[in-house]
Structure formats: C-alpha cells, structure tokens
Amino acid sequence: MTHTHQRPVAYRLPAKPDVPAGARARLEADFERFRAALPADVAADVREKHRVDLTGEYAGRRIRLPFGKASGQLSMSADAVEADVAAGLGFVVLKTVIGEDAAGARTMEPWAVRASAMKVEPIVSASGRKGWTVTWKGRGWDRSFDAYLALYRAALAIGGAAGVPVAASVKCHLPPAGEAFHEAEYAHTVAKLAAVGGEGAILEKDFSPTLAGDARAGSLEAVERWIAEVPRLIKRQAPLTLGLKLMNALQGDGLQVEMVRAAAASAADFLVLFNRLFDPGRGVAYGGWDLSDRNLRVLDVCRGLSHPPEFSATGNICSGRVMAEYALRGATSGQLHTFFQLPLSAYPATAGSRSARALHALLFHPEEGLIAWMLSLGEAGIVEPRDGLLHFLDIAHGAARHAD
Numbered sequence: 257m258t259h260t261h262q263r264p265v266a267y268r269l270p271a272k273p274d275v276p277a278g279a280r281a282r283l284e285a286d287f288e289r290f291r292a293a294l295p296a297d298v299a300a301d302v303r304e305k306h307r308v309d310l311t312g313e314y315a316g317r318r319i320r321l322p323f324g325k326a327s328g329q330l331s332m333s334a335d336a337v338e339a340d341v342a343a344g345l346g347f348v349v350l351k352t353v354i355g356e357d358a359a360g361a362r363t364m365e366p367w368a369v370r371a372s373a374m375k376v377e378p379i380v381s382a383s384g385r386k387g388w389t390v391t392w393k394g395r396g397w398d399r400s401f402d403a404y405l406a407l408y409r410a411a412l413a414i415g416g417a418a419g420v421p422v423a424a425s426v427k428c429h430l431p432p433a434g435e436a437f438h439e440a441e442y443a444h445t446v447a448k449l450a451a452v453g454g455e456g457a458i459l460e461k462d463f464s465p466t467l468a469g470d471a472r473a474g475s476l477e478a479v480e481r482w483i484a485e486v487p488r489l490i491k492r493q494a495p496l497t498l499g500l501k502l503m504n505a506l507q508g509d510g511l512q513v514e515m516v517r518a519a520a521a522s523a524a525d526f527l528v529l530f531n532r533l534f535d536p537g538r539g540v541a542y543g544g545w546d547l548s549d550r551n552l553r554v555l556d557v558c559r560g561l562s563h564p565p566e567f568s569a570t571g572n573i574c575s576g577r578v579m580a581e582y583a584l585r586g587a588t589s590g591q592l593h594t595f596f597q598l599p600l601s602a603y604p605a606t607a608g609s610r611s612a613r614a615l616h617a618l619l620f621h622p623e624e625g626l627i628a629w630m631l632s633l634g635e636a637g638i639v640e641p642r643d644g645l646l647h648f649l650d651i652a653h654g655a656a657r658h659a660d
C-alpha cells in the first residue's frame with residue numbers, strides 16, 4: 257500500500273524572470289564584469305551586491321553554493337578537485353569505485369570496464385528542445401582500489417582546507433532476486449573508505465543507468481530489496497553519511513516513485529535524484545531535456561509522499577533556472593556533469609576553468625542564472641527575505657508549504 261497522491265507544483269516559473277530594473281542592471285553589470293574571472297568569494301559578493309544568500313545543503317552539510325560536481329569522468333584526479341574547489345563549487349563527488357572483497361574479487365566487475373572516448377553532443381528531446389548529452393560506453397573507476405583511496409585522501413585534504421565536502425562513490429554487489437548479498441565485498445570496501453574518510457565521511461551508493469538495462473533490475477522486488485538492504489549493509493560497517501543515487505527505471509514513472517518511497521524509508525541519510533536515462537537499443541545512457549523533464553515530473557509526484565526525502569538533484573542542470581525548478585521540488589543542491597563538459601564556445605565566460613565558466617553562467621546569466629531566478633521568486637512572494645536576504649534554501653524549505 258503506498259501513500260502517494262498527486263499534488264501539482266503550486267508555482268510554475270514564468271518564461272522570463274521578473275526582476276526590477278535596478279537589480280537587473282546590477283546583475284547585467286556583474287555578468288559582463290565576471291566573464292574573465294569570478295570574484296574570489298563569489299557567495300559573499302552575491303550576498304552583498306544582490307542580497308541573495310546562495311548557501312545550499314549537501315549530505316546534511318552547509319555548502320557555499322548549491323552547485324557541485326557529480327560523480328564521473330570529471331572527478332578522477334586531485335587536479336580536477338583542486339580546480340573545482342578554486343572555481344568555487346559547493347561540493348565534489350568522486351567517480352564511482354567498484355567494490356571488492358579482501359581478496360580483490362569484484363562481483364560488479366562488468367562495471368569496471370575501461371572507457372571508450374567520451375563524446376559531448378547535442379541532443380533534441382521529445383519536447384523538441386535542444387540540449388547536450390555525453391555519449392560514453394565506460395562505467396566505473398578502472399584503476400586499482402588503492403589508487404582510488406589515494407585520490408579520496410588527496411581530495412579530502414583539498415576540500416577540507418576550503419570547507420568543501422568531498423564524497424566518495426561506490427557500487428557493490430547487487431544480487432538478482434533470491435540470491436544472497438556478497439557481504440564480504442561491502443565489509444572490505446566500506447571499511448577501507450571509512451578509514452580514509454574518517455568520522456565525517458560521505459558516501460554515495462550509485463545505482464547507475466546501465467543497471468536499468470540489466471536483467472538483475474528486471475523486477476520491482478529486486479530493486480526494492482537493494483534499496484532497503486544496501487543502506488543497512490553499508491551502515492553496519494561504518495557510521496558514515498550515506499546517499500543513495502537512484503537510477504531512472506525503464507519501467508515508467510510509477511516504479512520510479514516506488515523507488516523513491518522505498519529509499520526515503522531506508523537507512524540512507526539523503527538521496528540523489530535521478531541518474532541518467534538509459535537507451536536499451538543503443539546500450540548507452542543519455543541526458544538533456546528528456547532527463548530533466550522526466551525527473552521533474554516524477555519529483556512532482558514525490559512531493560505527495562508521506563515522507564518526502566532530502567535530496568541533491570542531478571540531471572540536465574544547465575542553468576540556474578533548472579536548479580530553481582529542482583529546488584521548488586525540494587532539492588537543496590544540484591550536482592552536474594554534462595554542463596561542466598561543454599565546448600568552450602558554449603559558455604559566455606571568456607577565461608577560466610570549465611567549472612568557473614559554468615558557474616559564471618549558472619549564477620549570473622541575466623535570464624537563465626540562479627540570481628535572476630532567486631530575485632524573481634522574491635518578487636512573486638515564493639521566497640520571502642529574512643535578515644534582508646533571499647535564501648536559496650528557502651525555496652526547498654518552502655516547497656512543502658507551497659504544495660498545500
């Protein structure tokens with residue numbers, strides 16, 4: 257028996273942000289000024305000039321900005337983490353490592369394949385909108401577990417020095433219905449990660465899109481069992497902060513909502529919603545507007561759950577506007593991959609790392625950026641100022657209130 261009922265989102269964003277002329281002029285000036293470089297402390301600058309507090313939340317931690325690096329090919333080296341922290345990102349999730357037992361055996365070995373080249377390409381959604389997707393046949397971390405632990409150690413030191421949370425990501429044994437979990441794999445992998453991460457360790461458990469096309473995910477029972485059991489298995493090893501990153505199921509919106517309901521009732525501390533879509537015909541995962549359209553549609557229904565989950569959004573966050581859409585459905589942060597990977601000509605910024613250029617557009621674009629949409633939500637009365645500031649987190653915290 258499920259306790260869902262459909263509640264429409266009370267507030268739909270207008271076509272363009274409604275921003276008073278003076279505030280818009282200040283925003284346009286910053287958009288131009290910061291094309292070459294962002295200020296050293298973006299959040300402080302935005303607070304002072306635009307009266308917007310960008311503080312977000314990830315894994316229960318306050319973060320300086322709601323935008324973070326999602327797990328994947330762009331978080332596989334200490335240099336990448338260093339550049340993200342320097343650019344001002346709010347948090348970083350490392351590439352997913354495939355778990356192993358003490359003897360080095362990996363039940364999810366097929367997910368540790370070496371990658372073919374990635375291709376960043378335009379994709380047109382069913383609704384006719386042009387976006388971007390990354391086509392790639394690889395899966396998890398393909399070097400040794402020790403090399404991953406070394407990356408995690410280095411990344412934590414870089415993040416820790418700047419107050420930026422860094423999460424590890426893992427995929428361990430997921431048995432088909434009726435088969436037992438290979439617990440030794442969880443025990444070994446989680447203990448090693450927790451030893452590096454210490455008391456504040458954050459771990460995401462990745463249910464990746466390729467799983468959606470795998471026979472073992474064929475039944476709702478099998479998937480619900482994973483969602484219920486995996487957090488228990490992991491938490492038995494170490495008291496870390498655990499996030500479940502849910503895949504987009506092939507079977508439709510109903511099953512997707514059931515997965516969220518099961519995850520919200522599990523021992524996980526937060527969720528990441530939702531990983532990319534899977535095209536069984538081509539055997540590849542994809543994103544673009546189909547991904548955010550589906551995610552937002554499912555999240556609309558999830559707001560009717562009796563215990564809506566705390567979550568970090570993922571999926572086609574290519575503008576502050578899309579971030580605001582997720583926040584209106586309860587997201588306290590967003591994690592991006594594709595938008596950090598575009599051709600340089602796609603960013604309005606003229607210098608800096610891709611993360612810095614992306615952040616410039618995500619925050620300051622006068623029509624698509626998060627500051628413009630925060631100001632617009634303020635004008636509409638969806639977010640009310642506190643201490644003279646409009647707070648990003650009030651969008652998510654108000655989400656429940658505005659649904660009534």
Ligand SMILES: Cc1cc2nc3c(=O)[nH]c(=O)nc-3n(C[C@H](O)[C@H](O)[C@H](O)COP(=O)(O)O)c2cc1C
Pocket residue numbers: 326327328329351352374390392395396397425462464501530531532543544547570571572573591592593594595
């Ligand atoms: C090339 C590529 C590799 C990825 N690898 C992982 C991974 O190892 N673990 C994971 O949890 N998500 C992985 N993802 C998913 C991203 O973290 C992200 O959730 C997803 O792409 C949706 O965000 P986007 O639309 O901004 O790309 C990968 C995505 C891409 C494009």
